Amino acid sequence: QFDCSSVIYKFYEGFINGNFLKKIKYSFSDALTFWESELAKEKNLESEESNDKQERRKKRFLTKLVSTLSAMSNWLEETKLYETGLYIPALPPQLMPKKLLLIFQVLYLHNSVFAHLLIMNGRFSFKLFIFISILHFVSGLSSVNFTMYRCWLKLRQFSHPSSPPSSISSSPGHSSGLSDSKEFHHRRSLESLSPSECIVKRLKEYDSPKPPPPLPSIVQKYSRTKTKPINRESILYDMDRYTDLIVSHSRNVNLKSKEMCATDCVFVELLPQLWANPVTKKVVSAKCTPKRNSKTAECSGPASVVVEYSEKRLNEGIKARLDQNREQYSSLYNFSIQAPSLQVCEAALQLEDLVNTVVSWHKSFSVDNDERMSLVLYGRELFYHFVKLTSEDTNAYPPAKQLITSCADALGQEFLHGHKDCQDTLIMQVLKSTPQFGVLLSPHFTPMVTPVETYLSNYSSLGSNISSHPDLCFMLLSKFEMESWLRVKKISRSQRSKLIKCICQTLSSLMSMADEGTITCLELYRVHLRAILNYNFPEHYAEILIQLLEISTMSADFGDVRRNIWYDFLNTTSHGTTEFRPEMNNEEVLEAIKVYAQTQILLSPAMVKDTIALLASHFVHQRVEFGLYGLYSRYKSDVTPVVILMGMMSFTYILTASMTSNHKEEELGQEIWTNLEGLWTAWVAPLGGKARASCPQWIQDLTLDKTVLLPWTPGNATNPAKAVGMFASTLAFFHYTYSDYKVLSMLLEYYHQTFASSAVKDHILTVLHSQLLSIPWHHLAPSLKDLEIFSKIIDEYLPECHSFIGNIFIQISWEKVVQSFTSRSPSSVEIANCHDQNRTSIEGDGNALTKTPVAKLHVLLLNILVRVSMEPSVRQSGLLHPLLLSACNFEWHVVDAKNFETVLNWFVMSCDPRIALEMDNRNPIDVSLIR
Template structure:
């Protein structure tokens, strides 16, 4: 195993993690492995190697999972017997370490206790126990443990001796004095013993929690033994540091026992540091002021090593690797590796006689013993036969993607099944609607009111002075409820049919339907991926044919059934985007398909791209196509909603801005048609599009993206382009539009004139302040091409404003003319302010 791990660290090898996991899984898969000394011996060496290569996590992970299984967190029946064995043996909480500690397998104990520490943290056992001890000062550890078990609802009642503070204490007692891990084991103990949990529970920083776990006489004696053990370890390292200073004549110093290699001696400096460390541990263990919480750590003497003490009390988990004798660990690792290589390479002769007694302690005969033991067991069974599984969905071969006929043969059966499934579902839906209709018709007829008459005899009891002549006879007529048995029977049958129909509809689709959908999807995906990888005309031809084949199977039923509609829509979408869009040769075919079947219009229109059919010199063709589109007739006949008209307006605006400030001569005819369409939308159901057109006109002009001809067409449509009237005259309202004779009045109302003036004032003022050039040089430099048209618009608006105010004065002579004049002056000033305003330096 050690050789295997060493080889795995070389370049291009699997690495030590894989080898460690392999050997650990092989060893812990044995039943009751934690009781077998040979397995524990091997696990100890594996844990040592894992520590050397800093791969302890991979071993802890495997042990952690088996530990959880043993505690009942998973129902692993293979561990049931192990679990019962643990319980019968008297250990309430299972553990891989039999007894309180493992003196012979320290490396294994180090890994196991760290793993159990992780589990104690994950299960929140330690946090809850410490919390109960902090909150309830009179609680014993046993009471806190029971309270934690009830709160956390653990599968197995935890035993007190299995708490990690006791486990580390016992392991520290039995670990040999010269073992490299001993300082780290004591560090783990003091991390729990000197921990301050107060702030974690909202309490002030108080004393350490450790002494609360050592209140009973047995635990007090345990602390005394630990102090005694610390003194012994400190004396051991002190003697070892003195002895190592004298050169040894091939022998070991008194401070080194047989655990060290014969040819290796620990440096005296490390022994000296360890003496100092264990003396610090003695002070920490003896000082009871730490438990009371009235100690100022910085004021402690130097002997307390306040820097490390603060780290311990802050629960910093970083290991003190400077006290670890890594040279000795590496030396022992290579010594074991060399011994194994020597044994492996030696040739062993077979024993001359069976009667010869084999020496089981001789390493050179290990190979013979292993082979002899293996021959005693039965031969392993051969592996099970591997039966080839048939794929539920046939695999799409790459060759079929290049054959159009073969591709169609592959997908048509799938599309037939999906279409038939949609027809069945639609038929079931129609039956459900019919049954619901019958139910709605029959339910009101189930009970009817019929006129009835009953006679009641009312008894007269009389009185002492008067006698009754008999009971009174009262006849009552009313309409009583009567059940129609025929209708009731009909309803019973209908409800039975509805339940049967709903049961059939709620069933999942059959497997062949699912396979057909997956197979068709795989075929389309493979074709698209192949085309993206290498776009060849052959694959494109197959993709085009596949697109129109899928379109053929779209019908009313597939569109009514949501899953099938979604499937066909997705297939058409991906095939259309990859193979149809911008493909010149398919524009005509797509249009013919749409005209032949109008229900496909919304489905196929995104992939109808006639612009791909046009050549570079296409101005005449564009003009011809545009002249065939009678926008006025379309608006009056179809009466499109405002949202559709807004989208059309934005498209026209996009085209006008694309031609720029001065359109080329070869596109002037098309440009003029778009200007007419622009005004048609403005005049249709005026003023629906007025605000949008005004906004687009101003924003595009601010960037000089629009031709002044658009201004002229807009002003002409609004009736404010002709200003030949005498000065001071107000424009008269136009009562009939030359474009839409049915429209009674297309001019702006007085309220709209006021809103337009306010909006233009705000727009030009914000524009003036938006850029540094506008602030410095005004708006004229950028608006030069449009100044004449802007002047006409402002002149028109101002005259309309003055005319409306004069009309109001004539109708209401009580109105103060001076007030009206001030209001008009303020509005006109705000309108022209952005054009003539001189900005100060602080505003700029």
């Protein structure tokens, strides 16, 4: 409420007033010293004499007086008191903020008294103000004090303001010069004025300040209302004259700025050379020190000591150059801070007025006619004229840059933006210009208003210029709002196909040479392709899929743009059902694929089947043509989304195959298996036989020593694990969906034909087996054909395959399998009778009993069981020992001697002979196997 802000410090800046302030400070210092000495005397008297009540009151009075004078002296020194918004209670204690706040309260509440006391004839009495303040602080503000003030005022009313009465002879009653009635009434009239009125009256006594210099009048040269034809030559002449002034001034400012920069660079280079530390040598004489208890030194004389040290030395030449450098910098700095000349300012104002006038003329036309079209062309001419003014000099001078930008923007918004007849010219100008021109041109490019053919032509022209002008092309590409344009224009399918081809060709060409500058353009193309795919989906589904497959095989992936395009394709295909993200793990991906297959309605069953055929054909062709080391090194970052797409189509096809198949029910399972095998074989299977023979000659020449071409290399196992894992999950889903189709038997046969070979290396089998073991093999109900496959694989020397077959074998419930076979075959008693009656004929017929299903089952089972029991990985499983125990109840008597002897001989050659001995450390598996 009581703001003490002031500009009094300005008053004391002059020489005379500054001396006046020093006198005031000296007076306070003198008074403070005097009263401090008086207070010290009182303290000494108090210690010597008895404590008198009156003396104590005097001491308290002097203490308050000293504190008050000290605070007032600090007020004169503290400049913070003049600041606006000062919070007085927050001041330090030595400034006595409470007392200072009380002064302003008194000035506000008792202004009638203080106005009379402090202002006499319009003059401020500082000494009286100090007296009143001291009296107030020491004795308190009371009615008695105010009575004293009024008495003092009565005396002052009849005294001269500059010479207060010093004796009774100078009082009003003894002075004949103060009895003049006119002067008395004049002073009474001043006393009746308020403090603010007195201050205003005092200020009016000074001479009036001089008025500011008149501004030159700027006459508006062009009328905003068009009343006569445009004088084109006159306007262009004025514009050239004004712009020359602006450009010339910008050039001078930029030149001086460069000179300042060069001056600073020279200063920085010279500064380290100002001082040097040369090595200095000095000879010092060291006197001989006498021994203890000896007055004379026993030596031949003082020693000469050479002291070597680094001495700081000023380089006078460098100092002179630095001083000259700073003088030069100072002159350049003074030039740079000078305001532009009036001619330059007038030129800027006239240019803005000219632009606003032309824009106003154009807005005044309500209908299209020749005159309006002529004005439009003229406005575009002015626009390009302003654009050409852009240079290094004008860009370095912010006022000129702002002027050119604002004028060009106003003209561009009025004469180019939204005008379909100039967009072709505008885009060509942008592509031919430098980036500094493009910043002014590109904001006014509006392709949405152009016809479809022009839109497509302009869009196609950008692709070949991205590598040379990525920033400009990005600004132009951002103007092509593809989603809105497709929705508004309703273009034909052939035109959309043309646009898709253009986008994919540009993506393919840019990804092979992409860098940080073109990545933003690639992302825009990605957004545009996604907009076309979303438009009337799945109208362009197959077309974009084909293009994506071509892009993936022809170019590298910079910034994961291609991978993100694949995920856009996946998420558009699965829209409304699920969403795929790069950071999803295998379990999340598999769950999302199952949800998609069960809920998707966008793709028809026929489209799903066609997609599988398309993918199978493409990948097989790629594997044959370029797959010396498989497809994984060719697709790299695209492997994961491609595998997800194959999984989506596989799961969906398994559920919808019955809707598109022309085969009978019993042949449907084989058809599904054939299509799935064709889809995945290029990714998981080695190429041999006819497939290898169809490879290019250069591949055959490089692989003369190989019978098959492996699907991946030893050092690349991460991506193959994803593909094989999805393949295994697909077959498991196939098995669960069609449990009657013997999917596991078909897989076992496929494994035997494709992977059970010595040409297939361990790095392939390791990945394959780890994924295929996740299939529920315990559901397998093996037939004799399956057992024969087991036996053929076991009989060959394929250690990795033996381990895989063994782990499958022990998961099967063989007790149920044997019971199933025996229930469909003659009983064991009948077989035994037949054996007794026809022993001779049977032996002559080559052990004919093994031709029965049960006998074949036990012969094959015996061979497989014995051989599998010797596999280390199988022996470590807890399923083998229970299987051997349950096998004791099988019909082993149906096994003929020849087959038994073959198995026994192999066992004897392979086992540890010590298992025949009853030792404490015998493995229970060996004991059960012998039994």
